Amino acid sequence: MTRHIRHAGVFCALLLVALLLNAARVQVVQAPAYDGNPANRRSEIFRYGQPRGDILVGGRPVTGSKDTREHLRYERTYVEGPLYAPVTGFASQLYGTTLLEKAEDGILSGTDPMLAPFPLWNDFTRARSRGGDVVTTIDPAAQRAAYKGLAGRKGAVAALEPSTGRILALVSAPSYDPQPLSGNGAAAARAWTRLNADRDRPMLNRAVRQTYPPGSTFKVVTAAAALDAGVVRALGAPTDSPDPYTPPGTRTRLTNASRGCRDASLREAFTLSCNTVFAKLGVEVGATDMTATAQAFGFNDPALRIPFPVARSTFDTSLDPAQLALSSIGQYNTRATPLQMAMVAAAVANGGQLREPYLVERTTRPGGSTLAAAGSRAARQVMYPSTAVRLRALMREVVEDGTGRRAAIRGARVGGKTGTAQHGLGNSGTPYAWFVSWAQGDGDLAPRVAVAVVVEDAEADRGDISGGGDAAPIARAVMKAVLEAR
Incomplete structure (x- = not known):
């Protein structure tokens, strides 16, 4: 037995x-x-079985989670969704994630191993930690000022802190509310169809994913190249520039919108925005040095992330002299995101040093303790410090005596550059209005904010479009909001 x-x-x-x-x-x-x-569907049920971590702006969450009591239990919610959509993106149970929701998904969803006290045990048990939070660099006052300034228009605003690269505002208009996309029902599908069918493309993040011809704002780059190369040695010296100017190898005559550009000095040409002077300067600098300067500012960089990817701004590297002349005034194949042009203004404001922009200040555990901190990224010198000093003086004159007067702020030093960029077949499209600028408060040791604004404004009268009239007041409102935040 x-x-x-x-x-x-x-x-x-x-x-x-x-x-x-x-x-x-x-x-x-x-x-x-x-x-x-x-x-x-177990992985989906598991993924949405707990609240998602939050994205914070100015110390308060602009996202949340709603308990639906369904299989996919927690659904994403947004506070002032259209205002912060170019920052947060969306987190949808049907359509996935975009922008910060995607770039920081591991932290927000709780799957990042850094959130687990015992990562190997979590791997074995398939447990998930609670989602952490993402603290952004966005200044809520600056974001709101940019959003209000673009109300009813197409365009974008990007604002940076020159000394660190912190992104203070990132606005795209028209915007959209990510909330209706969050669920998995018919309402989310209808919202998706409606947004994708909208001819104004509200889900396009124009601040970082759309490139435009920068027009005359690119003359900041051309001036930096000319000063660094020694093509121009004195701001007040005549440049021996004809008006009109015929680029080499062509019979096309380039003209100016302003009078007084013939043989103008760099100071006069910058204030009057003389196409002829800057086209000729670009040719004299040469394709090699112009390309090197543009790339130092960030053009042609396919790897820029903030942490989500930014569209590559371009400066053509194989140009004949005529093409170089047009590229040097921000036309031909030269294209830039608003964030890129904010980087140009920030480098001038920061003594010629450029710090790459970043959007995430730090990530935190559910209890609030810091998981990882970003900090300022390494700086690179894109021009001589003396060149930056002279460019700041030129940009101040644009605001004080030139086309950028509407950007002036009482009690502050403000520098800027207007731009009106032609585009379309035969330049038939409504021009884009640009303004790039920086501002330094009366008690500040260095400029505190650099801004780039582009206004598409397809409904405006073509003759009324101008960087000084359309874009400069928006930049002023953003800079003023930053300077007033003490």
Whole structure:
């Protein structure tokens, strides 16, 4: 009898081992196949089974989570969704994630191993930590000023802190509310269809994902190249520039919107925004040095992330002299995002040093303790410090005596550059109005904010479009909001 009991016990033990081995085979070896099976909804149920961490602006969350009591239990919510959509993006149970919701998904969803006190144990048990929070660099007052300034128009605003690269505002208009996309029902599908069918493309982040011809704002780059190369040695010296100017190898005559550009000095040409002077300067600097300067500012960089990717701003690297002349005034194939042009203004404001922009100040654990801090990124010298000093003086004259008067702020030093960029077949499109600028408060040791504004404004009268009239007041409002935040 004892022998039979022993045999039965051994057989049961073997059965138990077989069950354990089979369970391990299913859970470990075959897990990827089950996870990838479209019929398996467990991963989705698990993903939305707990609240998502929040994105914070100015110390308060602009996102949240709503308990739906359904299989996909927690749904994303947004506070002032259209205002912060170019920063947060959306987190949808149907359509995935974009922008910060995507770039910081590991932290927000709780899957990042850094959130787990015992990562290996979590891997074995497939447990998930609570989602952490993402603290942004956005200044709520500056964001609101930019959003209000673009109300009813197409365009974008990007604002930076020159000394650190912190992004203070990132606005795209028209915007959209991410909230209706959050769920998985018919309402989310209808919202998705409606937004994608909208001809104004509200889900396009114009501040970082759309490039425009920068027009005369690019003359800041051309002036930096000319001063660094020694093509121009004195701001007040004549440049021997004809009006009109015929680029080499062509019969096309380039003209100016302003009078007084013939043989103008760099100071006069910058204030009057003389196309002829800057086209000729670009040719004299040469393609090699113009390309090097543009790339030092960030053009042609495909790797810029803030942390989500930024569209590559371009300066053509293979140009004949005529093409170089047009590229040097921000036309031909030269294209830039508003963020890129804010970087140009920030480099001038920061003594010729450019710090790459960043949007995330730090990430935190659910309890609030810091998980990782960003900090200022390494700086690169894009022009001589003496060149930056002279460019700041030129930009101040634009605001004090030139086309950028509407950007002036009482009690502050403000520098700027207007731009009106032609585009379309035969330049038939409504021009884009640009303004790039920086501002330094009366008690500040250095400029505190650099801004780039572009206004598409397709409904405006073509003759009324101008960087000084359309874009400068928006930049002024953003700079004023930053300077007043003490």
